[in-house]
Amino acid sequence: MDxxxxxxxxxxxxxxxxxxxxxxxxxxxxxxxxxxxxxxxxTGAITGFAAGVATNSALLGFVGAAAGGAALSLLFxxxxxxxxxxxxxxxxxxxxxxxxxAALVGQSYNGxxxxxxxxxxxxxxxxxxxxxxxxxxxxLVVYLGLALVAGVWWFLNRSRAGLTLRAVGENHDAAHALGxxxxxxxxxxxxxxxxxxxxxxxxxxxVRVPQWTEGVTAGAGWIALAIVVxxxxxxxxxxxxxxxxxxxxxxxxxxQAADVRLGxxxxxxxxxxxxxxxxxxxxxxxxxxxxxxxxxxxSGKGRAALAAPGSLGQPFHASR
Amino acid sequence: xxxxxxxxxxxxxxxxxxxxTIFWDPLFGDFASYTRPQLLIKAGPLIxxxxxxxxxxxxxxxxxxxxxxxxxxxxxGAAVGLAVYPSESRLIFPLMVVAGALGGxxxxxxxxxxxxxxxxxxxxxxxxxxYVATNLLAWAALGPLQNPEGRGFPGSRNxxxxxxxxxxxxxxxxxxxxxxxxxxxxxxxxxxxxxxxSFGFNVRLAGQAPRAAAFAGVNPSRLVVACxxxxxxxxxxxxxxxxxxxxxxxxxxxxxxxxxTAIIVAFLGRLHPIGILLAGLLMALTYIGGEIAQTQLGLxxxxxxxxxxxxxxxxxxxxLLVQFRLRWKARAIEVPRTVIPQASPAGEAR
Numbered sequence: 089m090d091x092x093x094x095x096x097x098x099x100x101x102x103x104x105x106x107x108x109x110x111x112x113x114x115x116x117x118x119x120x121x122x123x124x125x126x127x128x129x130x131t132g133a134i135t136g137f138a139a140g141v142a143t144n145s146a147l148l149g150f151v152g153a154a155a156g157g158a159a160l161s162l163l164f165x166x167x168x169x170x171x172x173x174x175x176x177x178x179x180x181x182x183x184x185x186x187x188x189x190a191a192l193v194g195q196s197y198n199g200x201x202x203x204x205x206x207x208x209x210x211x212x213x214x215x216x217x218x219x220x221x222x223x224x225x226x227x228l229v230v231y232l233g234l235a236l237v238a239g240v241w242w243f244l245n246r247s248r249a250g251l252t253l254r255a256v257g258e259n260h261d262a263a264h265a266l267g268x269x270x271x272x273x274x275x276x277x278x279x280x281x282x283x284x285x286x287x288x289x290x291x292x293x294x295v296r297v298p299q300w301t302e303g304v305t306a307g308a309g310w311i312a313l314a315i316v317v318x319x320x321x322x323x324x325x326x327x328x329x330x331x332x333x334x335x336x337x338x339x340x341x342x343x344q345a346a347d348v349r350l351g352x353x354x355x356x357x358x359x360x361x362x363x364x365x366x367x368x369x370x371x372x373x374x375x376x377x378x379x380x381x382x383x384x385x386x387s388g389k390g391r392a393a394l395a396a397p398g399s400l401g402q403p404f405h406a407s408r
Numbered sequence: 409x410x411x412x413x414x415x416x417x418x419x420x421x422x423x424x425x426x427x428x429t430i431f432w433d434p435l436f437g438d439f440a441s442y443t444r445p446q447l448l449i450k451a452g453p454l455i456x457x458x459x460x461x462x463x464x465x466x467x468x469x470x471x472x473x474x475x476x477x478x479x480x481x482x483x484x485g486a487a488v489g490l491a492v493y494p495s496e497s498r499l500i501f502p503l504m505v506v507a508g509a510l511g512g513x514x515x516x517x518x519x520x521x522x523x524x525x526x527x528x529x530x531x532x533x534x535x536x537x538x539y540v541a542t543n544l545l546a547w548a549a550l551g552p553l554q555n556p557e558g559r560g561f562p563g564s565r566n567x568x569x570x571x572x573x574x575x576x577x578x579x580x581x582x583x584x585x586x587x588x589x590x591x592x593x594x595x596x597x598x599x600x601x602x603x604x605x606s607f608g609f610n611v612r613l614a615g616q617a618p619r620a621a622a623f624a625g626v627n628p629s630r631l632v633v634a635c636x637x638x639x640x641x642x643x644x645x646x647x648x649x650x651x652x653x654x655x656x657x658x659x660x661x662x663x664x665x666x667x668x669t670a671i672i673v674a675f676l677g678r679l680h681p682i683g684i685l686l687a688g689l690l691m692a693l694t695y696i697g698g699e700i701a702q703t704q705l706g707l708x709x710x711x712x713x714x715x716x717x718x719x720x721x722x723x724x725x726x727x728l729l730v731q732f733r734l735r736w737k738a739r740a741i742e743v744p745r746t747v748i749p750q751a752s753p754a755g756e757a758r
Contacts, residue, residue: 123531163721173724176470176531177675181724184668185717191710307539314532368547375536379522382533387526 094338099230102334104129104288104296104305106233109312109319109326110240111284116316117244118277119257119399123179124164125285126309127186132157132286133293134190137197137300146203146294150229150287153294157286158279160186165278169271172403183309190302197300229291234327236284241323253277257397260404270404285309307375314378318385321397329381336377340370431697445584446696447689449654452588453478453646455688457670459594460642462679464635467614471636473519473534474643475667476541477512481644482651483548484511486658490553505586505648512644513637515541520636524629530636538667549660587649591688594642598681611635643667672720691716 108129115122122128135156140149164182167173243250253273256263260270293304311333319325344367457474464471471477485508489500519533602608614621614631622628646666655662673691677683698712 167721167725171725177465178721178724180472180671181675181717181720184672185714185721188710188712188714188717192714195710307536310532310535314529314536317529317532364547364551368543371543371546372540375539378536379518379528379533382528383522383526386528 096226097338098331098335099226100296100334101338102330103230103233104291105308105312105315105333106288106327106330107229107236107291108285108288108309109315109330110233110236110323111281111288112312113316113319113321113323113326114240114244114253114284115277115281116400117257117321117397118253118274119260119397119402119404120168120274120278121175121179121401122161122164122168122182122278122281123176123313124160124182124186124309125281125312126305126307127183127189128157128160128282128285129186129289129292129309129312130190130303130305131160131186131289133289133304134194134197134300136286136290137293138193140203140290140294141197141200144203147228149203149294150290153286153290154283155286157282157284157289159282160189161278161282161285164282165275168278168403169274172405175401175403187303194300194302199299201299203294227295229287229295232287237323237327244323254397257399260399260402264404274404285312288312311374311378314382318381320385332381333374333378337374340373344370431693447692448584448588449692450695451688451692452585452591453650453666454670454673454691455591455685456587456594456646456649457639457643457667458673458677458684458688459591459598459681460639461670461674462598462677462681462684463608463611464639465615465674466679467611467631467635468618469632469635470531471516471519471534471639472531472671473516473536473538473541473667474639474670475665476534476538477515477640477643478647478650478667479538479541479545480515480647481508481512481641482647482658482662483545483553484508484514484644485648486651487548487553489652501652504652505645508644508648509641510644512647513641515644516636516640517633520633520640523636524632530632534636545658545662546660549658553658585649585653587646587653590645590649592685595681595685602681607634643670669716672716675720676723694719 108125112122112125132153136149136153138149139152140146143149160182163185164178167178168175244254252263252268255266256268256270256273264270288308289305292308293300297304315326315329315333318329457478461471461474485504488507489504492500515537516534518537519528519530522528522533523530602612610621610624610626610631613624614626614628650666651658651662669691673684673687676687676691677685694712694716698715701712
C-alpha cells in the first residue's frame with residue numbers, strides 16, 4: 089500500500105470523528121456532558137444530505153447539517169440548562185430521538201446519490217512532494233476540521249472568552265460569582281457542539297459513503313466521546329486521537345477488502361485464522377481499540393480524571 | 409401525546425385516528441384477540457431488562473449496553489442448548505436459562521470490572537460492546553450456530569419448535585411465556601429488594617447521597633459489580649427467552665432494540681419497579697399500535713421511534729419540574745462541594 093495515499097485517506101477517514109469530538113470537547117470544557125453526539129451526528133447526516141440533494145450542492149448540505157445538529161442540541165440545552173434534567177439521561181434520550189428523526193426523514197432519501205464534493209487543491213502547496221498529496225489535496229471540510237482544531241486551541245488558551253468558558257467549566261459557582269453568564273456560555277458551547285457533530289455526520293453521508301443509509305454513523309458519535317477522554321480535553325491531542333481512530337477504521341476496511349489473512353507460520357506449516365473469525369475481529373476492531381485506549385488512559389494513576397473539567401455533568405442554578 | 413398528535417398531523421395523518429390506532433386499537437380494536445397477547449410478549453423483555461437497569465441508574469451506574477448483554481445471553485443460551493441437540497431432557501431449558509444469564513452477566517462484567525479496576529467510563533465501554541455483540545451475533549448466525557439443515561441460510565435451528573428448548577405460551581391466547589413470568593417475578597423481587605433489603609438501601613443511598621454512602625461504608629466497587637451484573641444477567645435471560653420463544657432462532661437481526669428501549673422504560677417508570685411494569689406495558693402498546701398504524705395508516709415505523717424519544721424528553725422535563733420543589737430545601741443546607749474526588753459526580757461521569 090502506498091504510504092502517501094494511506095496518510096491522505098487517513099485524513100479523510102478521521103474527519104467525521106474529528107469534527108464531532110472537537111465540538112464535544114468545547115461542550116465538556118464548559119462543564120456540560122452531552123452524550124447525544126451520536127444522535128446529533130445522524131441528524132446532521134440526514135439534514136445535510138437532504139439540504140445537499142435539494143440544493144444540489146454539497147457545501148450547502150454542510151450548512152444544513154450544522155443547522156440540523158445545532159437545532160437538536162438546542163433541545164438538549166433547554167432541557168439540561170433551564171429544566172435542569174439529568175445530563176446523562178437527556179443525552180441518551182437525544183441519541184434515541186435523533187436516530188428516530190433521522191430514520192423518519194431519511195426514508196425518502198434511500199438510494200439517492202449525494203451531490204459530488206469537489207476536491208480543493210490549495211495552489212502551490214498541493215504541489216509540494218509528499219506533503220502536498222497528504223495535506224493539501226482534500227475537500228474543504230477536511231481543511232475546516234483542521235482549522236477548527238487550531239481555532240479551538242487558540243480560543244481555549246489565548247482568548248478571553250475561551251478562558252471564561254473554561255472557568256465556567258471548572259467551577260460554575262465561582263464563575264457565576266464573578267459575574268459570568270454561565271447558562272448563556274453553556275448554551276453557545278452546546279450549540280457549537282451540535283453544529284460540529286452535524287458537520288461530522290454529514291461528512292459521512294455526503295462524502296464518505298456517499299448516500300443515505302439508516303444508521304450511517306454506526307457508533308461514530310460514541311467513539312468521538314471516547315476520543316475526548318483520550319485527548320484529556322485538549323484540542324491538539326484530539327487531532328492525534330482522531331487520526332488514530334480514523335486510521336484504524338480505514339485500515340480495517342482496506343484489509344477486509346484486500347482479503348488479507350491473519351495467521352502465522354510454524355515449522356513450515358501455515359496456520360490461518362478462519363475467515364469468519366477474521367471478519368468478526370476486523371469489524372469489531374474500532375470498538376475494541378476504543379475500549380483498550382480508554383483503559384490505558386484511565387489506568388494512568390487517575391491523570392485523565394484530573395484533567396476533566398471540575399463542573400462536568402453537574403447542573404447549575406444561580407441560587408446556590 | 410399532544411406533541412405526538414402534532415407530529416402525526418405534520419406527516420399528513422389525522423392525529424386523532426393515529427393516536428386511537430396506537431393506544432386504543434391494540435386492546436379493544438377489531439384484531440384485539442391477536443394483538444393483546446403481543447402486549448405481554450413485547451412488554452416481557454422490556455420490563456425484565458428495565459428492572460435490572462433501574463438499580464444501576466439509581467446508583468449512578470450507567471449500563472447503556474443492555475442490548476449487547478441481551479444478544480450475548482441469547483447466543484450463549486442457544487449455544488448450550490444446541491450443543492446437546494437433539495436430546496430431549498427436561499433439564500435443557502433451565503440449563504439454557506442459566507447459560508443465558510451467565511452470558512449476559514459475563515458481558516456486563518467487562519465494563520464493570522474495567523470500571524472498578526481502571527476507572528474506565530462504563531457508559532462508553534458498555535456501548536462499544538453492543539457493537540461487538542452485534543458483530544458476534546452475525547458471526548454466530550452464519551458460523552458455529554448455523555442450522556446445518558438450513559441450506560446455507562443464516563440463522564440457527566428453530567429453538568421454539570424443539571420441545572426441549574421451546575419457550576411456549578403457558579396460557580393460550582395471553583402471550584404469557586416464561587420470560588413474562590420471570591419479568592413479573594423480577595418486578596416483585598426488585599420491589600422487595602429496594603424497599604426492604606440493605607442492598608436496595610445502599611443503591612438508593614449511593615445514588616442520592618454519594619458522600620453519605622461512602623461514610624456509611626458502602627463499597628462502591630462492589631456496588632458497581634452488583635448492579636452491572638444484575639442488569640446484565642436479567643438482560644441475558646431476556647435475550648434467551650426471546651430467542652427460544654417469540655423470535656424462535658438465532659438470526660442476524662433477532663434483536664430489535666429492546667435493550668435500548670428498556671432505557672426509556674426504566675426512566676418512564678421513574679426507576680421504580682411498579683412504574684417500570686406500567687411503563688413496559690405502555691411502551692409495548694406503542695410498539696404494537698405503531699405496527700398497526702404502519703399497516704393501516706401507512707405511518708412510518710421511524711415515527712413511532714421518534715414518538716418514544718419524545719415521550720422520554722417530556723418525562724425528563726416534567727420529572728425535574730416536579731423534583732425542583734422537592735429538592736429546594738435540601739439545596740439550602742447542602743455542604744459546599746469540596747468533596748473527595750471519588751464522590752463527586754464529575755469523577756463518576758468519567
